[in-house]
Amino acid sequence: MSAKHRLYRVTFMNQGQVYEIYAREVTHGGGMLGFVEIGKLVFGEKTTVVxxxxxxxxxxxxxxxxxxxxxxxxxxxxxxxSKRGPARIVGGVDGGSKVTPFPVYNFGGDAKK
Incomplete structure (x- = not known):
């Protein structure tokens, strides 16, 4: 598959829900350390009846x-x-998904001294 026609399925957590999208470009965040950059999103054709x-x-x-x-x-x-599936929200933390989010730690003022 040529670089021009590469297709990626990206699954990620967003506000407690699991998103599954398709994109042509996925790279490290360039100047944004700790981020994945996702571009050229691919969705279904507008001509489909369903x-x-x-x-x-x-x-x-x-x-x-x-x-x-x-x-x-x-x-x-x-x-x-090799081919696109439906972009979808698979589930969430409370939505029966089998994906467990990575714990997020609060390094701020909630810690008791």
Whole structure:
């Protein structure tokens, strides 16, 4: 598969939910240490008759986004795939997902002395 036609399935945590999206570009965050840069998102064709509501929700959420950055600890997995599946929100922490988020520590003022 040529670099121009590479396709990635990116699974990541976002506000307690597991997102699964498809993109043509996935790189380290460039100048943003600790982030994964995701660009050229790929969604289903607008000509299809069957409408997947979860994919439509994600398409609307990322409508004007050219690229976005995900913290490395929020990335569950990145796969290079040969064909696109549906972009979807798989589940969440309370939604029956088998994905457990990486613990986030508060280094601020909540610690008791």
């Amino acid at each position: 409408v997947d509501t979860s994919e439509e929700k994600l398409k609307n959420e990322f409508a004007d986004v050219e690229r976005f950055y995900v913290p490395v600890h929020a990335v569950v997995r990145i796969d290079e795939v």
